[in-house]
Amino acid sequence: MVPTDPATGDEAAPATEPHPAPAAQRAAGRRLLRAAARRTRASMGLLALCTLLRVLATLATPVMLGRAVDAVHTGDPPAAPLTWLAVVLTVAALADAGEDLAGAYCGSHITAWLRHRLVGRVLELGVPGRRRFPTGDVLARLTESASGPAAFPVQLVAAAATLATTAGAVVALALIDWTLALAFALGVPPAVVALRVFVARASAPFADYQRHQAAVATRLLDAHQGIRTIRAAGTAAREADRILRPLPALREAGRRTWAVQGRVSWRLSLLAPLLQVVVVAVAGLRLGTGDITPGQLVAAASYTAMAVGAAALFDTFVALLNCEIGAGRVQEVLDTAPAVAPPARPVALPDGPGRLDMRDVTVRIGDRTILDRLDLTVPAGTGVAVVGASGTGKSVLVSLVGRLLDPQEGRVELDGVPVTAVAPPELRRAVAYAFERPALLGATVHDLIAYARPEATRAEVRRAARTAAADEFVRALPDGYDTPLHRAPLSGGELQRLGLARAALTDARVLVLDDATSSLDTATELRVTQALRRMLARRTSLVVARRPATAARADLVAWLDGGRIRALAPHAELWPDPEYRAVFAAPGSGA
Missing domain, CATH: 3.40.50.300 (P-loop containing nucleotide triphosphate hydrolases)
Structure with a gap:
């Protein structure tokens, strides 16, 4: 079935505009996400504060734990170190709860703002806009594309927190013994290269996947509007084939996405434990030579576990990339100028009879x-x-x-x-x-x-x-x-x-x-x-x-x-x- 334009009665032609390049779409998405962040400064500030407290408490935990171990090892009273350890853990738990609350508020506010702007622009575009952005495509952008950026504040702060935690852990390793920080630093260049390769290769399949999903939704809505004709003509099977025709392309986009993720993921999965083994082995050697204490060895192991936690940035990168692509699809509609625009300097109609x-x-x-x-x-x-x-x-x-x-x-x-x-x-x-x-x-x-x-x-x-x-x-x-x-x-x-x-x-x-x-x-x-x-x-x-x-x-x-x-x-x-x-x-x- 071919949908018709309800305002003109003409067939609604499918979109003929070329799809934006992934890089351009991501750039547009980043622009919209920055605007969203400016609108949620207060809640994002609270989110960042809670995250900072959690990071500081997390970094302080190995220190308190190490002091408690050394106190037991030397026979000193462990009450004070254990008390401070309990305080630090409590602060971490409260900050984590605050993060969840502030992140949920930020996300819902951004989603509501994006959907409001998107609906307003779709209505402004009117009849010509319906030809470029069919109903199913608009629905996909309004639901999936506009809801994806809700995770942006949490993921962005999470990425910053992970980087801060990793940097703090590496500094702590250096303070314990410079050779430990050097051992960890050897694994940073290959991790950075792997992440850059992922971002470069995953943008296109991520965008294609969302676009093909919208194509299925568009065809389904077209068929739903003509359900009586389909039933009367006995063409349900043919319509099902038409609706699902984008599935092979959708499956291929999904396969490419998972292939890129898989290639990077297994490399990072191998790199993280390898780094941890190397750093702990160096720490064991330094303990044997008397350069660090048993408590420092425990702290070094904890800091190493924190530092290799940077491998979790890969999942954050995947989420942020999805946010960018989704925001880019919303921005594509927002950037479309209405074909019927209001006049810059309106002229009043005379009291005429209607010629x-x-x-x-x-x-x-x-x-x-x-x-x-x-x-x-x-x-x-x-x-x-x-x-x-x-x-x-x-x-x-x-x-x-x-x-x-x-x-x-x-x-x-x-x-x-x-x-x-x-x-x-x-x-x-x-x-x-x-x-x-x-x-x-x-x-x-x-x-x-x-x-x-x-x-x-x-x-x-x-x-x-x-x-x-x-x-x-x-x-x-x-x-x-x-x-x-x-x-x-x-x-x-x-x-x-x-x-x-x-x-x-x-x-x-x-x-x-x-x-x-x-x-x-x-x-x-x-x-x-x-x-x-x-x-x-x-x-x-x-x-x-x-x-x-x-x-x-x-x-x-x-x-x-x-x-x-x-x-x-x-x-x-x-x-x-x-x-x-x-x-x-x-x-x-x-x-």
Whole structure:
């Protein structure tokens, strides 16, 4: 199945933008993570303080333990060293609990902030954004990609703590005996090289894995939206194959990820115990020569175990790399400029009756030219039916009026003012839409109708519903207008009438009905149209029409053909033309 754009009715083309290079994606991710860190300074400061206390307590533990051993060895009272050891261990435990609390707060705050920004930008991108970032892809970025960076504060501080612990342990080894620090230092260069190789080689498969996961989610959501068609056509097996088609690429990306991790992991796994054996062996030799005490040997063994704990940095590097890639996928959306941007210096609309002018309008979607230097003038207060064969761009044309889309070339004017110069809120009040498949937005039926005017009273909502011939069936629902939408069994025609009521509630000077009566039977459409006539009489209206009767009720018909207006005339004048009549006879003529 091919998903269609709910705002334009056109097929939603898959993203054609090239995927960003892993290095660029990681750089974008780091930029976003730095911004997230700045927003959580206080909690990250608390996290860093708790971590510092834990590191200091951890480094002090071998010293206290060594003193206790030496006290027992020399026959001195061990009470004082043991007391200090208990204090240090208590501080370490409390600091560890504080780390968990501060890390959880930081992570949840960052996740909420990223998701809020991502949702806001997706809504700003509008219809063109849906073509570049399909629903499943956005969902994957909103859930997995945006939640991954939650681990960033903890992992970053953990990496710093590990490095500080390792550095402190090496300094302590040097203070005990310089040969111990030298023995440990021999293993540092190969460990650094292994980590650098991992970061260089793992970025691409990590990014590919998240991208292929998003591809599966996108296909699944597309199929879920068309589940009735799939069941009716008996194509469930074929759809399952289509949904799971990215799995081989997903598996290959996972295999490459694990292969890179495995190659580095076994090297570090061998290096860590080898270093520990070497350092302890050197310490044993120094004990034999009398250069260190038994307590210092115990402390040296403990510090060596701490120092080789730096091998755990590998897991931290894996987590941080995932954070960077996830944040980079979020930043990719945030960096995308909306195709329909608000004007820098808005111009107010005059108190006009709703005259529409389109001049040399050209719209391209991908490689396809939908509208080609189109000219159209709609006199104020005129009802125009937009007619054309399937795929001629009827929905695209009416989308230009309210700036659901912007043309690549040409001008669209409302009462002499370019719509691109009008502030979006003012334009939304001036142009109202009703679509073929209205979105179920809001908690109740009342909320759905009053979505664009939440301050509307119940009387105003009922009046709009009566205009759309919807009041009768709404009052028959279990709780009338207060019926929750998930408990309202609505047919396609009833849902369209609620969409018409939502449009009728606005006081817009231009009303656009984009196939908004296609699910109504002829009798109901006639009743709804008669009810709307009073409202349309004082407004300019554009109606995407698929039935001859709908076109006949309009003042004028704009016949769209080949990306241009072939004729602008009353339906009765066009009807004798066999090519015009063929438009209504063609399958899917209303699409």
